[in-house]
Amino acid sequence: MPTPSEGRTAGRAPGTRPQFALALSGVVRRYAQGQGALEILRGADLGITHGQSVALVAPSGSGKSTLLHIAGLLEHSDAGEVFIDGAPTARLPDAERTRIRRLSIGFVYQFHHLLPEFTALENVAMPQMIRGLGKKEAEARAKELLSYLGLGARLTHRPSELSGGEQQRVAIARALANAPRLLLADEPTGNLDPKTSDHVFGAMSELVRATGVAALIATHNLDLAARMDRRVTLREGKVVELA
Numbered sequence: 001m002p003t004p005s006e007g008r009t010a011g012r013a014p015g016t017r018p019q020f021a022l023a024l025s026g027v028v029r030r031y032a033q034g035q036g037a038l039e040i041l042r043g044a045d046l047g048i049t050h051g052q053s054v055a056l057v058a059p060s061g062s063g064k065s066t067l068l069h070i071a072g073l074l075e076h077s078d079a080g081e082v083f084i085d086g087a088p089t090a091r092l093p094d095a096e097r098t099r100i101r102r103l104s105i106g107f108v109y110q111f112h113h114l115l116p117e118f119t120a121l122e123n124v125a126m127p128q129m130i131r132g133l134g135k136k137e138a139e140a141r142a143k144e145l146l147s148y149l150g151l152g153a154r155l156t157h158r159p160s161e162l163s164g165g166e167q168q169r170v171a172i173a174r175a176l177a178n179a180p181r182l183l184l185a186d187e188p189t190g191n192l193d194p195k196t197s198d199h200v201f202g203a204m205s206e207l208v209r210a211t212g213v214a215a216l217i218a219t220h221n222l223d224l225a226a227r228m229d230r231r232v233t234l235r236e237g238k239v240v241e242l243a
């Protein structure tokens with residue numbers, strides 16, 4: 001389990017890499033419920049090393065999305081710390097959290113959220129251009145990622161001209177376009193039929209391995225989870241390792 005001291009950048013020898021791409025330490029999250037509070041996360045700890053893929057398999061309502069939102073700096077925890085690449089983030093100003101999120105974290109959701117007016121290539125190139133990369137370079141990387149995911153012949157298709165599985169593969173390419181250190185995916189294949197889901201998950205796993213990104217992927221599918229390096233669940237608000 002990571003401890004705050006393991007995640008801290010201070011005291012790290014110059015040039016050494018922190019052990020964890022993502023570390024959660026004592027994360028608490030509660031929601032108001034009537035007069036009281038519903039405590040969803042009750043001191044969750046989790047460490048994911050660079051290049052490691054972890055499946056989060058837990059019942060509906062147990063807090064998977066909440067955990068992913070906190071890990072992705074989209075939401076604040078009520079207590080505890082989130083270390084991205086060794087750096088604590090809880091007390092950073094919002095602008096800095098946004099910067100880290102843009103630079104270091106890629107997201108894939110159950111529904112792809114692609115821009116409908118743009119082609120597959122443009123959807124993947126855009127986040128890179130927003131980061132300041134030239135159009136030519138951004139499109140070259142987009143083409144490489146999409147080709148790796150078997151979409152080399154679909155570059156100029158708009159989302160409505162792609163199948164559900166293809167749309168989701170474009171979303172995966174987009175999430176990895178800026179070469180993040182961490183990929184967070186919330187039921188990335190939950191909206192697909194079993195065969196397509198299997199195919200898309202396989203393609204995503206291969207790309208995760210090829211890029212060396214650390215990945216935390218929430219899924220209900222145990223067969224898909226078995227392909228990850230580790231499996232964890234949420235029990236009474238804490239992260240518990242599965243066999």
Ligand SMILES: Nc1ncnc2c1ncn2[C@@H]1O[C@H](COP(=O)(O)OP(=O)(O)OP(=O)(O)O)[C@@H](O)[C@H]1O
Pocket residue numbers: 031032040058059060061062063064065066067
């Ligand atoms: N903004 C909120 N306000 C109040 N309660 C919330 C809020 N967000 C989530 N919850 C509650 O927290 C619990 C965990 O929600 P979360 O979406 O993290 O679960 P989940 O494990 O991702 O579920 P599923 O697999 O169904 O998507 C749920 O009981 C939910 O009702």
